[in-house]
Amino acid sequence: MGDSWDDEQLLAALKESLRARRAVPPEFIEAGKSAYAWHNIDAELAQLTYDSIRDSGRTPSMRSETASIRALTFTSAHLTIELEVSEDSLLGQLIPAGVGAIEIQTRAGAIATTPVDELGCFPIRPIPASPFRLHCHTTDGTAVVTGWITL
Amino acid sequence: MRDDPAVIALVARARDGDQHAWHELVDRYAPLVWSICNRYQLSRPDIDDVGQTVWLLLVEQLGNLREPAALPGWLATTTQRECLRVLRAARKYDSFGSPVESQMSPDQPAVMIEQEVIAAELNAALRAAFAELPPRCRQLLSMLIGDPPRSYAEISATLPIPIGSIGPQRARCLDRLRRSPSLVALSDGEFNGSAVKDARTNDSGGEQGG
Numbered sequence: 001m002g003d004s005w006d007d008e009q010l011l012a013a014l015k016e017s018l019r020a021r022r023a024v025p026p027e028f029i030e031a032g033k034s035a036y037a038w039h040n041i042d043a044e045l046a047q048l049t050y051d052s053i054r055d056s057g058r059t060p061s062m063r064s065e066t067a068s069i070r071a072l073t074f075t076s077a078h079l080t081i082e083l084e085v086s087e088d089s090l091l092g093q094l095i096p097a098g099v100g101a102i103e104i105q106t107r108a109g110a111i112a113t114t115p116v117d118e119l120g121c122f123p124i125r126p127i128p129a130s131p132f133r134l135h136c137h138t139t140d141g142t143a144v145v146t147g148w149i150t151l
Numbered sequence: 152m153r154d155d156p157a158v159i160a161l162v163a164r165a166r167d168g169d170q171h172a173w174h175e176l177v178d179r180y181a182p183l184v185w186s187i188c189n190r191y192q193l194s195r196p197d198i199d200d201v202g203q204t205v206w207l208l209l210v211e212q213l214g215n216l217r218e219p220a221a222l223p224g225w226l227a228t229t230t231q232r233e234c235l236r237v238l239r240a241a242r243k244y245d246s247f248g249s250p251v252e253s254q255m256s257p258d259q260p261a262v263m264i265e266q267e268v269i270a271a272e273l274n275a276a277l278r279a280a281f282a283e284l285p286p287r288c289r290q291l292l293s294m295l296i297g298d299p300p301r302s303y304a305e306i307s308a309t310l311p312i313p314i315g316s317i318g319p320q321r322a323r324c325l326d327r328l329r330r331s332p333s334l335v336a337l338s339d340g341e342f343n344g345s346a347v348k349d350a351r352t353n354d355s356g357g358e359q360g361g
Contacts, residue, residue: 004338007325014281014328015296017274024185028202032177032184035206036170045211107203130236131204148207150236 043135043143046074046081074134074146081136081146090127092134094120100138104128105145110135127151155220155272155336157279162219176222177206179279183223183271184230190263191234197241201233223271227264273337280331288324295321 005013050073070085080095092102097120104112106128116122116138131148161179164172184205188198208229209222216222281289290310294301307314328334 005329007322010325010329011292011296013273014277014292017277018281018296020182020186020270020274021278024181028185028199029177029181031199031203032181032206033174035177035203035210036165036173038207038210039165039173039213040168047215107207131207147211148204150204150233 043145044076044078046076046079046144046146048147048149049073049075070151072149076144078142079136079138079144081134081144083149085127085151088127089123089125092122092124094122094136094138096120098138098140098142100136100142103135103137104132105135106132157333157336158222159219162213162216162222166213173210176209179275180223180226180271182274183226183267186271187227187230187264187267188234190267191231191238193234193237197237201230201237204233205230223268223275224264227268227271231260231264276333276337277328279333280328283331283333284324284327288320288327291317291320292324292328 050071052069052071072083072085074081074083079098082093082095084091094100094116097118098116099118100116102114102116102122102124103110104114104124111128111132112124114122114124116136130150133148134146136142136144136146161172161176165176181202184202185198188201193201205226209226212225216225281292284292287310291306291312294306294309301309303314303317306312306317312320
C-alpha cells in the first residue's frame with residue numbers, strides 16, 4: 001500500500017488521515033473512552049441467544065409496523081432470561097425460576113428495580129430508553145447481567 | 152488486514168483491563184464510527200447516541216471477538232445497524248420515510264462499509280506511522296500539508312532550516328513514514344475486505360436486538 005505510492009500520493013493520504021481525525025469532535029471521542037467504565041462489572045454476562053426478529057429470518061419491516069410480540073432470550077451458564085416485548089411494557093421470566101430482583105440500567109446508571117416473583121416473572125413498565133440492560137440478583141446468590149438491549 | 156498485530160494486541164490488552172489500550176482503540180476508530188453516522192445524515196444528538204451504544208457494545212464484546220483483527224469491520228456493521236435503528240425510531244413519527252435509505256440499492260451499504268473500513272484502516276495506520284516519526288519530521292510534514300500550505304520560505308523561517316534542504320528532508324521524512332511498521336503491516340496484510348465479511352458472520356453475540 002504505502003510503499004507503492006510516490007511522495008505526493010503519500011503526503012495527500014497523510015493529509016486526509018489527519019483531516020478525518022480532526023473532523024471528529026473531542027466530546028464524541030471522550031464519550032467513547034468513558035464507556036470503558038462498564039468493563040468487568042461483577043456479574044456473569046448473559047448473551048443474546050434468541051431474537052424473534054432476527055432468528056425467524058424475517059427482517060424488520062420498514063413499511064408496516066406489525067403488532068406481533070417480540071421475544072428475546074439471554075443465556076448465561078446459570079440463568080436464562082426470557083423477555084417479551086409488547087407495545088408499552090416488557091414481561092420477563094427467569095429460568096430456572098428464582099425469587100430476586102431486577103435492576104434496570106441505562107447508560108446513565110440504574111433507573112429502577114423490580115421484584116421477581118416465585119414463578120420467576122417480572123414486569124417492566126414503561127419500556128426503558130434504549131439501550132438498557134438488566135441486572136438480575138436471585139436470593140440464591142446468582143448475579144447475571146444481560147447484554148445491552150436496543151429495541 | 153486480518154492479522155494486524157497492533158489491533159490484536161490492543162483488543163487483548165483492553166479485554167484484560169488496560170484502560171490505555173481502550174483509549175487507543177477509541178482514538179483509532181472513532182473517525183470510522185463518526186463518518187458512518189454522517190453518511191446517514193443523523194442529527195448530532197443521534198450521532199452521540201449511536202456512538203455511545205456502539206462503544207458500550209464493544210466493551211461488552213471485548214472477550215468474545217473471535218477475530219480481534221476484524222474489529223474495524225465489526226465496528227462498521229454495528230454502527231450501521233445502530234444508525235438504521237435510530238432512523239427507524241424516527242420514522243415512527245414521520246410517515247414519509249427516510250430519504251437516505253430509499254435512495255440506496257440493497258448492495259450499496261455493504262460496498263460502502265467495505266470501502267469505509269479500508270479507508271479507516273489506512274487512515275489509522277497513517278496516523279500511527281506519523282506519530283512514530285521524529286518531532287522534526289512531524290513538524291515539517293504538518294507545515295507541508297497545512298491548509299493553506301506554507302511556502303518553503305515560511306517553513307525555512309519557522310523551523311528553521313535552509314530552504315535548500317527542505318526538499319531532501321521532505322523526501323527523507325516521507326520515506327521514513329513509508330517504511331514505518333504500521334504501514335508495512337498494512338501492505339503485507341491481505342486487504343480484500345475479508346475482515347468485513349468475517350465480522351458480519353461472527354458478530355451474533357453483538358446483535359442486541361435492533
